[in-house]
Amino acid sequence: MNKLSLNLLLHHKLALFFLLVLFSWVLQFVSNEMIISDEVWYTTYGEQLSLEQIDGIIEWNATYWWFSYLITPIILLIKVLLITFSLIIGGILFDISLSFFKTIGIVLITEFIFLIPSAIQLTWFTFFENIHSLNDLISFTPWNVFYYINKEDVLEWFIYPLSLINFFEILFVSILTYLVRRVLIEKTEDQNKAFKIVAYGYGSGLVTWVVFITFLSIQYT
Amino acid sequence: MKKKNVIIFTFLLLISFFSFNIFKISQHKQTIKEQIKVLPEFSFSSVKENHKNISSNIFFKSKTVIIHFNSTCHFCQEEVQLLKDHEELLKSLDINIVLISEEDTNILQEFLKENELYNSDFQLLKSNIGDFYKLFGTSQVPTAFLYNANGKLIKTITGLSKFELITQTFLEDEKVNSLH
Numbered sequence: 001m002n003k004l005s006l007n008l009l010l011h012h013k014l015a016l017f018f019l020l021v022l023f024s025w026v027l028q029f030v031s032n033e034m035i036i037s038d039e040v041w042y043t044t045y046g047e048q049l050s051l052e053q054i055d056g057i058i059e060w061n062a063t064y065w066w067f068s069y070l071i072t073p074i075i076l077l078i079k080v081l082l083i084t085f086s087l088i089i090g091g092i093l094f095d096i097s098l099s100f101f102k103t104i105g106i107v108l109i110t111e112f113i114f115l116i117p118s119a120i121q122l123t124w125f126t127f128f129e130n131i132h133s134l135n136d137l138i139s140f141t142p143w144n145v146f147y148y149i150n151k152e153d154v155l156e157w158f159i160y161p162l163s164l165i166n167f168f169e170i171l172f173v174s175i176l177t178y179l180v181r182r183v184l185i186e187k188t189e190d191q192n193k194a195f196k197i198v199a200y201g202y203g204s205g206l207v208t209w210v211v212f213i214t215f216l217s218i219q220y221t
Numbered sequence: 222m223k224k225k226n227v228i229i230f231t232f233l234l235l236i237s238f239f240s241f242n243i244f245k246i247s248q249h250k251q252t253i254k255e256q257i258k259v260l261p262e263f264s265f266s267s268v269k270e271n272h273k274n275i276s277s278n279i280f281f282k283s284k285t286v287i288i289h290f291n292s293t294c295h296f297c298q299e300e301v302q303l304l305k306d307h308e309e310l311l312k313s314l315d316i317n318i319v320l321i322s323e324e325d326t327n328i329l330q331e332f333l334k335e336n337e338l339y340n341s342d343f344q345l346l347k348s349n350i351g352d353f354y355k356l357f358g359t360s361q362v363p364t365a366f367l368y369n370a371n372g373k374l375i376k377t378i379t380g381l382s383k384f385e386l387i388t389q390t391f392l393e394d395e396k397v398n399s400l401h
Contacts, residue, residue, distance in 0.1 A: 050383035053299070089228055157247070204232050211239040218246050220361065 006183065010105035017080070020111055021073045027118045028068060032061075035125050036134065044133040076111070082209070083107045083202060087180065090201015094193045098184050106179040113172050117143060143167040157218040161210050173198055253358030260285065260372040261356050265321060265346035268329040269339065275346055280368070284391055285317040287366040289353055292324060292332040296381040297363040301336060301343075303384050308341055314388060315370075318343040323350050369394050 009016060038058055045054050084104045091098035121140055125131045141147045144166040146159065154162065181194035264276045290297035304311065304318055311318060322329055326347055333339050354360045365378040367390055376390045 048378070048380070048382050048386060050385070053381055053383060056299075092224055092228060155247075157243070208232065208235050208239075211236055211243065215239045215243050215246075218243055218250070 006179075009109055010102060010183065013101070013105050013108055016105070016108040017073075017076070020076060020108060020115075023112070023115050024072050024076065025069055027115060027122060028072065030122050030126075031118070031137075032065070032068075035122060035131055035137065040131055040134060044135065080104060080107050080111060082205065083111075086205030087176075087197060087201045089205070090197040090199075091184075093200050094190075094197055096185060096190055096193060096197065098180075098197075102184055106176065106183055110172055110176045110179065113168055113175065117141065117166075117168055141166070157214055160213055160217060164206070164210060173202065176202065250358055253356075257357055257366065258374050260287075260368045260374070263348075263352075263356055265348045265352075266326075268326055268333060268345040268347055272326070275344060280317055280319065281372050282370055283317055284315055284370050285319060285368045286387060287319050287321060287357070287368070289321055289357065289359065289362055289364045291322055291362045292328060294362050298336075300363045300365075300381055301338070304343070305336065305338065305341060307384050308343075310388070312342060314391065316387070316391060320345045321348050321353055322346075323348050323353060367391065369398070371398075 041058055042051070042054055045057065049057075081104070084100065084107050087103050087107070088098050088100065120143075121137060124140060125137060129136075131137055139147075141163070144163055146154075146162045146165070149162070151159075177195045177198045180197055181191045185191050185194060260277055260280060262277050264274045266272045267275045288297075288300065290301065292298070301320065320343060322345070324332075324347070329345060329347055333345060338345065357364070357366065359379075361379055363381065365376075365382065365387070366374060367376040367378070367387065369375050369391065375394045378386065
């Protein structure tokens with residue numbers, strides 16, 4: 001990516017955010033309307049629920065379809081802000097002051113990476129394999145270390161931390177490091193600190209997030 | 222330097238707090254897992270019988286479904302209605318239904334009235350806040366614990382379930398027991 005197009009992207013943060021939301025909505029729409037049919041709901045919950053009860057879930061989904069679309073931008077905004085703050089904190093640790101607006105710009109660009117796994121899942125189940133239950137969709141993650149581990153050996157609350165060790169997380173960190181060096185650090189002698197800022201800032205933020213979510217899941221499951 | 226120390230201290234504090242709690246809760250869950258294998262001893266006040274304490278002893282030697290519920294939860298209401306619709310069948314299969322909630326007695330009495338449960342055989346018990354969690358390790362509603370006539374836990378159902386899942390589980394357990 002050349003400097004000009006990068007600067008152009010960074011100047012249009014709001015447009016970037018809307019684009020991110022729009023792509024997420026498209027993926028949600030394809031998943032809800034084209035992949036997850038009523039039959040998928042019946043197969044997923046048939047063992048525990050009666051047909052009437054599953055009909056109820058389908059009806060509820062049909063009535064409140066807008067809810068998942070409404071919550072998407074809110075979740076994305078919170079996520080982008082948290083990553084931005086974690087990078088700024090990483091900068092403080094290495095005596096580098098990062099601009100909030102520039103940082104949020106590069107986080108927005110990098111966040112697009114996390115749309116790829118969902119796009120791959122939807123492509124796979126549209127063209128290569130039939131989906132039977134929701135578990136098929138959720139568990140199809142060959143880019144994830146967890147995919148190659150026997151699930152029965154893993155404690156339930158350990159699933160989330162393990163799921164974060166994946167190819168796209170590594171790609172996210174690599175591109176974030178590249179952009180921090182290219183866009184955020186002005187002094188040439190400081191540019192070797194880019195990886196440290198991402199590793200300590202984003203890394204410690206991610207660790208805190210993981211233990212927090214693990215704490216919640218072990219408490220309420 | 223001061224800023225850096227605050228950041229490092231806050232990070233370590235958060236990680237220690239959550240890690241310690243994860244460790245503590247997972248140990249507690251392990252204890253609970255063992256504890257609920259057999260119907261645990263408890264004594265909660267009956268909403269129907271004017272605060273009379275009902276002990277779990279009376280459910281030993283009979284098939285019992287303990288359901289943790291909340292009257293405001295939609296799925297709990299559906300579950301109770303489902304059980305009420307099949308009350309005769311439950312009676313014929315000798316299955317006790319024990320509903321346990323942490324809500325105020327007034328609210329639970331209102332729930333009994335609204336759902337016409339005063340004349341049913343279902344027990345409705347009120348536990349103090351946190352007591353059910355200490356005993357059964359969950360605060361989720363509805364959660365059903367199915368105990369056979371030997372007081373042994375044969376299934377835990379989280380969330381709404383079809384009625385047949387309850388009867389089927391008891392029938393299969395009886396079949397297995399009769400083979401042994």
